[in-house]
Amino acid sequence: MAWQNIDVSDAINGLFDPSLSETPPSIDLVALRQLLQAQANTIVAVGTGGERIQNVDARWQRDTRTLNANFRRLGLQPPFPWGGLWDWYGYYSQNLATYQERRSHVRDLTETALAQLEMAEARGGVHDPAADDDTPTWQNLNGRISGLVEEYSSARDRDGWQDVGRRSREILIDFGKLIADPAIVPEGQEAPKGADAKAWFDLFLARYASGRDKSELRSTMRAVWDLAQKVTHGDIADVDAFAAAQATVMVVRTAQKLQRDAE
Template sequence: MQDPVTHNAVRFLETLRRSDLSALLFHAEITVGTTGTSLVVVVRSPRPFSDALEVLPPHDRQRIAQAAVSNRPSARAPADIIVRHVGDVIDGHGALLPDLIIHRDMMISVATGGRTIQDVDDYYVARQVWISDACAAAGIAYENPHNGLWEWYNFWKAHFATYAERREYVRKLFAAPIAAASARIASPSPVSEREPTGWERVDRALGNAKTQLARASTEEEWQAVGLVCREVLISLAQAVFDPEVHQPTDGIAPSATDANRMTEAYLQHVFPGESYKEVRGHARAALALALNLQHRRTATRQLAALCLEGTSSAVAVISIIAGRTV
């Protein structure tokens, strides 16, 4: 539960359609105090959210300050906020939004006379890999082609003569993924986040399924979650099935979309016998649930969430068996 000041600030920012700023305050506590005759806005938040708040451009920091005192009509908002780092670090997929903002700021900074590439390139390269993987797993399009800051340097030298052009390019590059990551914080998925498997198509499809569930509000849209989950399981089966090694139990060669036969043949090969029937049954159950939801005209959000959780769990189990995650 957010404190009243933070809640009011979040609502104010949402009326301005600044979901990126309101989402940055998800873990924050805002207090408004005074120094002499001036108001002071202090935002306390865990890293990396606090780090992202610190690197916001001045006009965005001022907008948060204005939001914090928006319920005081006669108050003059301060020009800036004070950020304090508190609490445990937020990591994993929950850190995607602030990391995108930090990454954006780093690209702008080195291109506009701020930090030097030598000082921050290692951090940029590592964060670029993490953001690319996290966006793929979340089904968020991330189209930053600059895998290192020296690449970015060569690009801006060839295309952009002014600081303004460089800032504009970077902000456009990050606008869509930041908006998508903000939406995920505003409407979190009921399904637990898991680490990417490294199977690109599986991770991407699973991210699409999560996005579909987050946006769904009708029976047809909840049914569509089942369809996307089926696609996840087909991609998963294709990732592990080798027709030269894994023989179908019924002797029928599976088609390219026969997730059940491909997965069954793979699991029968790595975990044969009666003692492993529950492991094999787990994947069958996930596929059956997806097919059921896909054709259920009375689909609900609860059933769609159950289907997505079953699919996510099946992906995790096969990933463990295949040695992709431990």
């Protein structure tokens, strides 16, 4: 039997891979397509005598966790149903007798996955230019922004889009609490209440984005509060939710940069 020539301990050892406890990294659509192609090529190679499973399975499993996590982040179905290449071996041994059948099956799965990515790209995705920022005082807010990106990626109807608006508004409120610093209150002026995030935001802009040359920046950033409010309660579409989510990320990261540059 074919199984007699297989070192099953390789499959068992894969269960103890230390990388199983690591959070897969987020990657953009270009890198995701490249990873998809690389994983498909490895599957084909293993199924057509080009690679030995024990030589490539550990790497393939790690890359598959990254691939699947990023597909799910976009609200998409992961492309390949096997957690490891031994699972693929078991499948093609029972169902795909020839090399041509195996190549065709993997090609079909890959083409379906590429079509999903094209739809996600056409729909648009929220981009956070500081997703990996680990400044301690911004840590919790960074986590909320990551949740916002995922919320938008999975939203498919008005209820989902309004949830994006609610999350955007909550992030802005949390951001207002984060920047509530008595040092930015002008002398002789009473400090806003702690919960008045918008008032603190206005003081922040007056401190860090003052002057006529920053008037358009101040207006743009203030308008985001109104947009998040509209998306939370209004009769909105996907584009409104996208704008609210992306604008929220823009406001937080721009304010963060203003503060850093000033310091």
